[in-house]
Amino acid sequence: MSARTASWLTSPEAATVLALADDARAAGTSELTLQTTLRAAGHSPEQVAAVMALATARLRALDKFGPAAGSLFLTPDGAEQATRPQLAVRHAARFIAAGVTDVIDLGCGVGSDAAAFAAAGLGALAVEIDPVTATFAAANLAPWPRARVVTGRAEDIDLPAGLAARHTGLWVDPGRRTTGVADVRGRTRRVFSLDGMSPSWDRVCAWAARIPATGAKLSPAFPHGAVPDGAEAQWTSWRGEVLECAIWWGPLAQVAGRTAAVCRPGTDPGIITEADAAAGEAGSSEPVTSPAGLGPWLWEADRAIIRAGLTGAMPGRELGRGMGLTTGARPVDLPWTRRYAVVEALPARAKVVRSWLRARQVGALTIKKRGSSVDPARFRADLGSMSGPESATVLLTSAGQSSLAVILDPVP
Numbered sequence: 001m002s003a004r005t006a007s008w009l010t011s012p013e014a015a016t017v018l019a020l021a022d023d024a025r026a027a028g029t030s031e032l033t034l035q036t037t038l039r040a041a042g043h044s045p046e047q048v049a050a051v052m053a054l055a056t057a058r059l060r061a062l063d064k065f066g067p068a069a070g071s072l073f074l075t076p077d078g079a080e081q082a083t084r085p086q087l088a089v090r091h092a093a094r095f096i097a098a099g100v101t102d103v104i105d106l107g108c109g110v111g112s113d114a115a116a117f118a119a120a121g122l123g124a125l126a127v128e129i130d131p132v133t134a135t136f137a138a139a140n141l142a143p144w145p146r147a148r149v150v151t152g153r154a155e156d157i158d159l160p161a162g163l164a165a166r167h168t169g170l171w172v173d174p175g176r177r178t179t180g181v182a183d184v185r186g187r188t189r190r191v192f193s194l195d196g197m198s199p200s201w202d203r204v205c206a207w208a209a210r211i212p213a214t215g216a217k218l219s220p221a222f223p224h225g226a227v228p229d230g231a232e233a234q235w236t237s238w239r240g241e242v243l244e245c246a247i248w249w250g251p252l253a254q255v256a257g258r259t260a261a262v263c264r265p266g267t268d269p270g271i272i273t274e275a276d277a278a279a280g281e282a283g284s285s286e287p288v289t290s291p292a293g294l295g296p297w298l299w300e301a302d303r304a305i306i307r308a309g310l311t312g313a314m315p316g317r318e319l320g321r322g323m324g325l326t327t328g329a330r331p332v333d334l335p336w337t338r339r340y341a342v343v344e345a346l347p348a349r350a351k352v353v354r355s356w357l358r359a360r361q362v363g364a365l366t367i368k369k370r371g372s373s374v375d376p377a378r379f380r381a382d383l384g385s386m387s388g389p390e391s392a393t394v395l396l397t398s399a400g401q402s403s404l405a406v407i408l409d410p411v412p
Contacts, residue, residue: 103123
């Protein structure tokens, strides 16, 4: 899409076309019929393609943005990389708590974080290198007078210094996708290394040395050894999916070192720190080395805990260091773990497990895997067909040198 077409797409003239496209899709009109209708109304092929692409991006963004997706301007990459609103609100709260009044958002994408900053009452200067994405960001930020968008390289922005930086915050969302050919869904390939992102990690750290209140949104694959001294690296999950590792410097850091935030709808986030892991039951005991060490209960950690390397905070004993599975005798419930009753521990052999399941008339089976080399799809195929009124959960895992299939009963 050209910058000119993006500008047209965000104009009042295009609003009626987008409304027509939305109504047509809701009525079940085919893509081909809709395109033909738009072409017949005098719209260029590029304009029609842009309308169709935006409608598709909005549809795919419903899970992330809810009904608000229907009014946002999104590119395929922009929609995927944009911060979920629930997490963007948490980012803004950090800056508010630190006494920041204005935030410079370098690499703003379609403006999800900048919108949260502005909605919280902060001034937001959003910088985006891609002209199309910048045009979309400006449209998304239009409701907030204190938010503005600049098209350009993050490295070319003049940052405040000295006293001028006292109440200014910096938020950096480096590009973590390759340039060039996109896939069939319009997205380019992800970059996971610190060396491959843009701006570079060294540049981000240099900015943090100039602007005390600096935060950066990075991949959950961020290496533990790269956490800057005195900064906080927080791995955050939403509904069990780890979405980011945010690095917070200066007054934005609430706890130095690695932390995890487990976020779910309707509840306060569960925050786990290195101190919790060091003092936790699992962190102070040796892992289970054989099936005999399994207790009546098993806990499965949220993946943010695993990514942050904080599984020591879990109850009981670990089945393996960092695996995110523990077992014990006390029925402890924690908001960032899932508890199961251990029904049976079997060798991870399909023939043995099949016999056990069929004897108990199990027809509905859930297979989970953690810390095992067994392929769940192949294991399920080897079990063959099953029928019966009962259900079961099978966890493929290991204890010491033993490969196990643990039958579990989830605790509501």
